[in-house]
Amino acid sequence: MSTATTTTPIAKTTTPGPQRPTDPATPVMRLRGITKDFGEGETLARVLKGIDLEIGRHDFAALMGPSGSGKSTLLNILGLLDRPTSGVLEVNGVDASDFNDAARTKLRGQTLGFIFQFHHLLPAFTALENVLMPIRVVRPLTKADVDWGRQLLVEVGLADKEKRKPGELSGGQQQRVAIARALAPRPALILADEPTGNLDSESSAQAFALMERAHIGYDCAFLIVTHDPRIAARCHRVIDIVDGRIQKDTGER
């Protein structure tokens, strides 16, 4: 596979993700009554107003809604990057609401991958080093890890760019490195916040096609924040959030 536009599915990995629920019916994430407030006193604002949501193991879902409706806030809570003000959050069937920071960091590293609108690659490191970074921050790299990182770069069509630093890559190529990096820890769920929002239409199509292939090839669920109705139309489930509440969910269970 030499380019990102090929339709060949990514080869199924024989190494299972480190944190998949044993029962396939168990959602990767389950939120109950999640609220999130910002500010205090007169500036207090309730941004999430009671979110009930399950993300299944095989979901490929879009999260849509007007600017300021709470999409990124919700993604940060799902990603264990921020804590809710109230409510219950289960990961792989385990209540993680009261986990301390160290336990949350460990769970995040084992379960979740992230893709942001801006790639957030580390400028001093090569493409391959950036891809391997989520593994490297947890444990020393093995030869198998490096081979895996190279395989991911092949699959995002950047086999010949592994030694390039982010500044030597185009915006679309940088985002494909960021997709490979999100896949590196073999996450059960990738949370993507407007992953194609900063790309031209061709790079956007390439990046989205990669996510579709990774969903199938790596048994990885996706939740993709997008303002693009064409992207939402290709997702299996569309969740609409308006003013901190889920207004519509085509995949509600």
Ligand SMILES: Nc1ncnc2c1ncn2[C@@H]1O[C@H](COP(=O)(O)OP(=O)(O)OP(=O)(O)O)[C@@H](O)[C@H]1O
């Ligand atoms: N750290 C913060 N402190 C105070 N208010 C915040 C904070 N983060 C977000 N907000 C507020 O919460 C609301 C929801 O913000 P959020 O970033 O979740 O919106 P969004 O749906 O992702 O919007 P966009 O489509 O523009 O990215 C906004 O009114 C925002 O100003």
Ligand SMILES: [Mg+2]
């Ligand atoms: Mg946002």
